[in-house]
Amino acid sequence: MSKVMQGSEALGSEPAEAVFDGHFGPYGGRFVPELLMAPLEELAEAYEAMRNDPAFQAEFYADLQQYVGRPTPLYYAEHWTRRIGGARLFLKREDLDHTGAHKINNTMGQALLAVRMGKRRIVAETGAGQHGVATAAVCARLGLECVVYMGAEDVRRQSVNVYRMRLMGARVVPVESGTRTLKDALNEAFRDWAANVDDTFYIIGTVAGPHPYPAMVRDFQSVIGRETREQCLEQHGRLPDALVACVGGGSNAIGLFHPFLDDHDVSIYGVEAGGDGVETGRHAAPLSAGRPGVLHGNRTYLMENEDGQIMPTHSLSAGLDYPGVGPEHAWLKDSGRVSYVAVNDDEALAAFHSLTQTEGIIPALETAHGIAYAEQLAARLGPDQTIVVNCSGRGDKDINTVAEVEGMQV
Amino acid sequence: MSRINHRFAQRRAEGRRALVTYVTGGDPYPGATVPIMHELVRSGADVIEVGMPFSDPMADGPVIQDACDRALAGGTGLVGVLEMVREFRRQDQDTPVVLMGYLNPIEQIGYRRFARDAAAAGVDGVLTVDLPPEESHELVPAIAEHDLDPIWLVAPTTRPERIRAICDQARGFVYYVSLKGVTGAATLDVDDVAAHVEAIREATQLPVGVGFGVRNGEDAARLGQVADAVVVGSAIVSRIAEHPDADESQLSREVGAVVRDLRAGLDQPLPEVAP
Ligand SMILES: Cc1ncc(COP(=O)(O)O)c(C=O)c1O
Numbered sequence: 273m274s275k276v277m278q279g280s281e282a283l284g285s286e287p288a289e290a291v292f293d294g295h296f297g298p299y300g301g302r303f304v305p306e307l308l309m310a311p312l313e314e315l316a317e318a319y320e321a322m323r324n325d326p327a328f329q330a331e332f333y334a335d336l337q338q339y340v341g342r343p344t345p346l347y348y349a350e351h352w353t354r355r356i357g358g359a360r361l362f363l364k365r366e367d368l369d370h371t372g373a374h375k376i377n378n379t380m381g382q383a384l385l386a387v388r389m390g391k392r393r394i395v396a397e398t399g400a401g402q403h404g405v406a407t408a409a410v411c412a413r414l415g416l417e418c419v420v421y422m423g424a425e426d427v428r429r430q431s432v433n434v435y436r437m438r439l440m441g442a443r444v445v446p447v448e449s450g451t452r453t454l455k456d457a458l459n460e461a462f463r464d465w466a467a468n469v470d471d472t473f474y475i476i477g478t479v480a481g482p483h484p485y486p487a488m489v490r491d492f493q494s495v496i497g498r499e500t501r502e503q504c505l506e507q508h509g510r511l512p513d514a515l516v517a518c519v520g521g522g523s524n525a526i527g528l529f530h531p532f533l534d535d536h537d538v539s540i541y542g543v544e545a546g547g548d549g550v551e552t553g554r555h556a557a558p559l560s561a562g563r564p565g566v567l568h569g570n571r572t573y574l575m576e577n578e579d580g581q582i583m584p585t586h587s588l589s590a591g592l593d594y595p596g597v598g599p600e601h602a603w604l605k606d607s608g609r610v611s612y613v614a615v616n617d618d619e620a621l622a623a624f625h626s627l628t629q630t631e632g633i634i635p636a637l638e639t640a641h642g643i644a645y646a647e648q649l650a651a652r653l654g655p656d657q658t659i660v661v662n663c664s665g666r667g668d669k670d671i672n673t674v675a676e677v678e679g680m681q682v
Numbered sequence: 683m684s685r686i687n688h689r690f691a692q693r694r695a696e697g698r699r700a701l702v703t704y705v706t707g708g709d710p711y712p713g714a715t716v717p718i719m720h721e722l723v724r725s726g727a728d729v730i731e732v733g734m735p736f737s738d739p740m741a742d743g744p745v746i747q748d749a750c751d752r753a754l755a756g757g758t759g760l761v762g763v764l765e766m767v768r769e770f771r772r773q774d775q776d777t778p779v780v781l782m783g784y785l786n787p788i789e790q791i792g793y794r795r796f797a798r799d800a801a802a803a804g805v806d807g808v809l810t811v812d813l814p815p816e817e818s819h820e821l822v823p824a825i826a827e828h829d830l831d832p833i834w835l836v837a838p839t840t841r842p843e844r845i846r847a848i849c850d851q852a853r854g855f856v857y858y859v860s861l862k863g864v865t866g867a868a869t870l871d872v873d874d875v876a877a878h879v880e881a882i883r884e885a886t887q888l889p890v891g892v893g894f895g896v897r898n899g900e901d902a903a904r905l906g907q908v909a910d911a912v913v914v915g916s917a918i919v920s921r922i923a924e925h926p927d928a929d930e931s932q933l934s935r936e937v938g939a940v941v942r943d944l945r946a947g948l949d950q951p952l953p954e955v956a957p
Contacts, residue, residue, distance in 0.1 A: 303785060303812045305741040307837035307859060309844070449747055450737065459740045459747075466741070467862055469839060566786045566812070567738060579759035580787030581737040 291320065294483020297606060300599035302482040304569045308462070311469045316484040318389050323491065328384065335380050336495060339413070340370045342377075344496075346503035346660065352630040359513065359653035361646060363633070363663040364500050366524060373636065373665030374496060374524045376406035379475055381492035383410040386473035393417040393472045397461040399426055399454035399520070400591030400638060401433025402665055403477030408442035418442040421460040423453040426590045433669050451584045454520075454594045458568050478521025479598030482569030486598050493527025500660055501531050508658070514539040514649060517662035518642040519559070519612065520591050522598035524664035533609060542601060543645040545587035546614035556585035558597050559605050559612040572599040588617040588673065589637035591665075615641045623647060624667065624674065636665035637673065685778040685806045686831055686854040689728050690889045690910065699906040699948045701726055702891055703941060704782065704915030706733035706749035707766050708758025710926040714933050715758075715766045718922075721934035723777050726945030731809070731915070732767060734760050734783030741784075741811045745916040748923060760787040760796075764803045771804035780807035780833055780854075785821070793824035801828035807854045809833040815851050822851070835859050836882055838874070849886035855911060856882055861894040870895050876908040899947025906948045914944055 294300050294316075302312060322328040336342040344365040353361045366374035379396075386394060394416050398404030404420040411418035420437055424446040427434050437444050450456035458481075465474040479486045479493070504511050515532060517525035519542040532538045547555035555561065558573040565574040567582060575583040575595040587593045604610040615623075620637060623644035628634045635643055639662070646661040653659070667674075675682045683691070693700045703722045707715050719730055735753035739746060758766075760783075767779050781800060788796045788810065800808065808825050815822075815834065822832050831854035836845055839862070849856060860875045875892055882890050892905050893913025902912045921940050925933055 301817050302814065303817055304814065305811050305837070305859075306814060306835040306848075307741075307839055307862060309814055309837075310839040310841055449744070450751075455738060459738055462740045463743070469862055563790075566784075566789055568740065569812075574786075576786065576790065578790065579761070580790035581735075581754060581759065582786075 292487055294487065296600045296603035298564070299571050299602040300483060300486055301571055302569060303566045303571065304482050305466065307466050307469070308482070311465070312482055312484070318385060319484050319488050322385055322388065328388065332381055332384055335384070336377065340376050340380060341368060342495065343499045344368050346500055346507065349631050352627055353650070355626065355630045356647050356650045358650035358655065359657040359659050360655065361650055362512070362658060362660045364496060364528060364660055366496060366662060366664045367633065367635065367639070367666035371402070371406045371409050372668065373402040373406065374493060374527060374662070375403040375477055376409065377495055377527065378477065378489050378492040378523060379403065379406040379410045382473070382475040382488070383414055383416065386416065386475070387414055389473065391471060391473035393419070393468065394475055395419045395421065395461050395464045395472055396475045396477060397421050397454065397457035398477060399423070399457065399593060400589065400636070401426065401430040401437065401669060402591060402636070404442065404444065405433050405436050407475050407477070408437040408440040411442065412440040419464065420444050421447050421457040421464070423447050423451070423457050425452040426454065426457070429673055430590055430669055432672070453585065454590070455568070455582065455596070462568070478523040479526050479600060480521045480568055480570060480572070480596055486570065486600055489523050490526045490530055490600065493523050494530045496524065496527035496662065497529060497531035500528060504660070511535055511538055512660045513653065513657040514541065514659045516541045516543060516642050516646045516649065516659060518543045518592065518638050518664060519597060519601060520545070520594055520638060521596070522601045524662050526598060526600055528660070528662045529610060540610045541645060541649065542610050542612045543641045544612060544614045545589060545592035545641060546616040546619070547586035549616050550614050554586040555614065556587040556593050556595065557614040558595060559601060560614045564602065567596050570599045572596050572602040573605070588620065588677065589641065591636070591638040592641065613645055615644045619644045621674065621677065633663065634667035635663060636667045637670045639664045639667070684829065684831060684854065685776065686729065689778050690855060693728060694889070694910070699909070700728040700889070700891070700911035701902070701941070701945055701948055702729040702731060702893070702911050702913040703727040703918055704731040704733060704913065705918060705922070706735055706746060706753050707763035708735060708753030708756050709749040709919065709922055710752045711756045712758050712762060714930050716769045717930040717934050718937050719770045720773065721938045722941055723774060725938040725941035727777070727941055729778045729780060729911070731780045731782045731913070732763055734763050734781055734787055736784040736787060739784060743916065745920050745923065749919045752926065760791055764799050764805070767805055768803040778806040779804065780809055781805050782809040782811070785810050785813045788821065793820045797824040797828045797830060800825070801830055805830060807831035807833045809835070809857065811835065815848055833857055836878070838862055838878060842881060845881055846885045849882065849888070852886060852888055855889040855891050856886060857913060858882060858890055858892045858909070859894045860892050860905070870901055870904065872904045872908060875905065879908050899943040901947070902944045903947040903950050912944070912948060
């Protein structure tokens with residue numbers, strides 16, 4: 273079995289050899305309407321077969337190389353490191369992936385799977401629009417029909433990405449229900465899938481949703497951590513002291529973390545969106561301030577009230593503006609293997625500028641949350657220590673948002 | 683005998699189909715639900731499903747999502763719905779009441795407390811649309827302890843072995859969802875429904891209810907040819923949605939008109955089945 277599986281076995285969630293049933297301790301599972309049970313079983317079976325199929329794996333890795341642009345560099349951010357003063361800071365450059373974020377590692381994998389399953393119509397949800405763009409791109413390339421659901425609020429604040437999706441032939445459907453953000457886009461995408469199960473494949477953009485999505489998306493994204501591990505060993509002969517990644521649904525984070533879970537000398541930090549501050553209640557940090565519950569097909573930490581209703585979230589970054597989180601993160605939190613922290617909007621904004629000015633790298637606002645925490649962590653550590661931050665995406669899509677917050681016109 | 687079993691047995695003995703009607707608790711405002719429930723009974727409903735409002739009803743279409751939003755805006759959650767059932771029971775000890783909704787509000791209140799309070803309020807069955815039998819090891823024992831029936835759904839995509847597994851766990855009645863899609867969607871294919879209902883009957887003696895997509899008496903009549911019960915939700919809820927500011931008696935009249943049409947359709951003598 274792959275490296276990827278071993279990490280969770282160490283945590284006791286996956287008995288060796290048995291087919292993984294989608295539970296990470298008490299989290300995960302498959303909480304969906306009966307209509308979707310058979311399609312999910314079919315998907316799980318198809319994925320299990322592809323995972324062990326050398327031809328599928330070869331095609332996937334060839335596409336990651338030729339189309340996505342992998343491997344991405346592990347870059348020593350010397351100038352940023354000097355500005356902060358402390359541990360040496362490395363960036364895993366997922367912002368250099370085709371379409372500008374890590375999301376395409378996963379959409380590439382799922383789209384290939386869809387083709388193998390004979391499904392020619394793709395639906396997806398998107399928050400920041402990065403997953404939507406990454407889905408639209410692979411659909412354009414593979415000649416698949418593509419429908420992307422996006423909260424009306426996000427359509428407004430990520431208009432550039434909406435235009436990119438449309439250019440690539442996707443139909444973008446603004447979602448007006450609920451809070452008009454990412455969670456509502458997920459509801460709508462599930463509804464579309466339920467109505468069109470025969471010919472449609474739902475490409476979920478993060479490690480959430482019902483089994484097999486959390487494990488499948490993690491496996492596709494784990495290429496990030498596997499490369500990072502190799503690059504660390506190659507470049508300085510040892511593993512890093514700490515890993516940092518932002519956590520929305522948690523796909524870029526789990527992709528980096530997973531191949532390191534058994535390396536107990538490596539500290540791991542997941543960074544949630546603190547919005548106006550976790551203490552204000554206006555945030556998107558379910559692991560830091562939520563409770564376990566059931567939403568969108570799995571049990572995980574959620575932002576909810578005492579009646580079990582899902583609470584509105586607040587984050588400057590559309591991609592982190594989600595009241596849940598992938599179930600494996602819930603389990604990694606409870607087990608103590610990963611520390612989850614929150615970074616507020618204004619701290620993320622400051623880090624956005626800090627990295628842009630010192631390195632000429634404009635990070636996505638989602639990514640900037642990880643950047644901000646890495647700065648805090650680096651300042652506490654010595655120059656003999658190294659931190660790898662997942663630079664999950666580039667910030668071109670956020671230029672208007674940043675300008676608006678700072679009272680400027682672009 | 684449970685109220686649900688008793689009611690289905692009665693209808694079966696009369697050679698009639700049962701009518702199962704759905705409203706969201708607290709829609710369009712908290713005071714409307716109990717009068718509407720009594721009107722449902724007066725107009726011919728046999729079983730009442732009361733929706734427990736949820737912020738993210740992913741198996742429902744816009745009609746029921748909007749009803750949930752109206753109910754939540756008016757302050758009705760799970761506790762409020764239980765209070766409504768309790769009040770309904772003061773005057774009606776016969777009509778079975780099934781709570782329908784999503785798992786999370788139940789999980790937050792706690793399975794044991796939910797089961798105890800629901801039973802005490804006079805609830806008869808519980809249907810959680812996002813909880814398959816595989817994940818039900820906490821809910822089912824908790825409600826069974828209080829003699830509440832778990833009601834399970836079978837879908838057009840459900841495979842035969844799974845139909846048997848679901849029917850083994852089912853109590854009260856089995857609910858066949860007659861459409862691919864969400865509540866409130868598209869049109870009916872009665873032949874297709876008949877084939878699925880047949881497959882369910884091979885697995886269980888329980889009555890089979892069919893729902894999703896029933897809009898009027900005519901639809902009810904067609905489905906009544908193949909099922910023991912017809913379940914109607916969106917058609918009633920959309921009528922309520924047309925009158926969000928109406929008082930209880932006007933809302934009751936509106937709902938009553940929809941349900942009487944359904945009842946009449948369902949009670950029509952069965953036409954000769956085409957060869
Ligand atoms: C650049 C970038 N990073 C992170 C995220 C958050 O998603 P996840 O937590 O699944 O990596 C997004 C989501 O849109 C994103 O665009």
